[in-house]
Amino acid sequence: MDARTRSDSPGPTLVSLAKAADQFGVSVKTLRRRIADGTIHGYRVGRLIRVDLDELHERLLVEIPSAK
Known part of the structure; x- marks a missing residue:
């Protein structure tokens, strides 16, 4: 596998705890x-x-249902 193939593959976007917070x-x-x-x-x-x-985004963001 060359460097280009590895960077093109989809994977997690990992960031530091400070940046995510x-x-x-x-x-x-x-x-x-x-x-x-x-x-x-x-x-x-x-x-x-x-x-x-x-x-x-999937686990921490919870949509609040609206009361209609």
């Missing part, structure tokens, strides 16, 4: 709690912990 308006501690309780998955890259933005 900032984007979702929550604390890093909240994300760490969600990883610990199994709500979201954390990925260790060396010593760093990363999370998948697409998974956060």
Whole structure:
């Protein structure tokens, strides 16, 4: 597999906990709690912990039903 093939393959968009927390308006501690309780998955890259933005969109964003 060459470098071009690996970069073209779809995969998770992994970002740091700080960046994800900032984007979702929550604390890093909240994300760490969600990883610990199994709500979201954390990925260790060396010593760093990363999370998948697409998974956060699916699992953390909950639509509030409107009362019509």
